[in-house]
Amino acid sequence: MHYCIACGMPMEKPEDFGNNDPAAQTCVHCTQTDGSVKSCQEIFEWWVQFFMDSMGADRDLAEKLVRKNMLRLPYWQALSGPVATDEEFDATMQKL
Numbered sequence: 001m002h003y004c005i006a007c008g009m010p011m012e013k014p015e016d017f018g019n020n021d022p023a024a025q026t027c028v029h030c031t032q033t034d035g036s037v038k039s040c041q042e043i044f045e046w047w048v049q050f051f052m053d054s055m056g057a058d059r060d061l062a063e064k065l066v067r068k069n070m071l072r073l074p075y076w077q078a079l080s081g082p083v084a085t086d087e088e089f090d091a092t093m094q095k096l
């Protein structure tokens with residue numbers, strides 16, 4: 001199994017990979033059409049919108065959840081700001 005280095009999303013199908021390229025290290029959400037990786041801010045914003053849209057999280061919680069998820073990844077070690085607790089994170093994942 002491949003995981004996106006920027007957001008941790010599992011990439012299984014060709015369309016999960018950036019530019020449908022199975023050699024890509026980043027997923028379709030984190031890759032621009034020219035093959036480069038989006039900025040941290042753009043990726044962060046995409047996932048905040050995802051959490052807000054898919055489970056009705058408010059903006060505060062969505063941002064904390066995204067930070068929680070991203071901070072596990074080497075790509076994001078420079079990220080700062082409030083982070084969701086394990087309980088908040090687990091409760092959200094169960095709703096997905």
Ligand SMILES: [Zn+2]
Binds near residue numbers: 006008028030
């Ligand atoms: Zn990604």
